[in-house]
Amino acid sequence: MKRIIAHLDMDAFFAAIEENDNPEFKGKPIVVGADPKNGKGRGVVSTANYKAREYGIHSGMPITEAWKLSENAKSQGKEGVIFIKPNFEKYELVSHSILSIIKKYSQFVEVASIDEFYFDLSFAKSYKKAKDICLKIKKEIKERERLTCSIGIGPNKLIAKIASSYKKPDSLIVIKNPQKFLENLSIRVIPGVGPKTEEILNSLGVFKIKDLQKLSKGELYKLFGKFGLALYEKARGIDESPIIEEHEIKSIGEQITFEKDTRKLSYIYDELEKLCKNIYKRFKEEGFDKFKTITVTVRFKDFETKTKSFTFKKPIANLETLKLHSLRLLMSLINQNKKLIRMIGLRIEKLG
DNA sequence: TCTGGGGTCCTAGGACCC
């Protein structure tokens, strides 16, 4: 049985929602992300709308850099960027609405992130019919939420995913011949190939997927281990991974970057206590009542990042124990050196 | 003035058990 898989990716999701909610933003460059604080803010761009992308702004970029690009644009008589803090509760509601639309058309849906979904359309039996279904989904999302999305359709999740991002925004692409489709694409479009893997492959003269296809399984295994074997398959458009309808929660964590690097212990303790309380609250809300492992992270001024974790012999259930042990782990990390601290984080795992 | 916050998965060495 040949599968037909679709991947739906919302276009500039957070920014598009904000545009809809604030008609006065229409047609203007918008950045959802950290507060730029006149060029002194800490954090990055979460989503830039397409107008802001024309200024060279993109997600992941330091917010200070986006702010500078906006100032430059203003000095050239162009419109300044509107900076907005993200409202995840709001985006979560829209995400649920999108999911409910997709579920009207497909029984098997995977929520890959707040703005990405995989779904199975094998029952349609042909790419033609699968495409018609996706056109209807796009139309319904447009009518109900006034948002556009890009959809890729192919024989598996890998191809569907690459296809959905091939011609954003507002696209719908069917890939009938994965081999040919992949040939001239950059290795970077393969999920799991990030900056490090790209650099290693580039150094071997591998830039496009057709170059990658020339490396043997053995060579890739030597370079990347288990991931290398997966890469061998991906380069050929092969991917048998299933649609996962329910993702189980494996860990719950939070982190906070301070406005200014500090070593003021009373302040750092207070922040750690807040992390404990928030995480514990979410842990309870998710219906868990036990955890076994605590991991504390400290990022120093120079960005060096250390973690320390501790696993209890028996599962733990109370907030006081979390506070006590996270403080103990934090202290041992802080006492490793005298550097100012930029960020602290806390995560609990082995939930039950 | 660089570099968020929420996650998952993998690796590698050492401990420990049978």
Place this chain on the structure above:
DNA sequence: TCTGGGGTCCTAGGACCC
């Protein structure tokens, strides 16, 4: 002349994704 060997858990770090 010998220092097994496989499985699993814990810990720290790193790559990657949105």
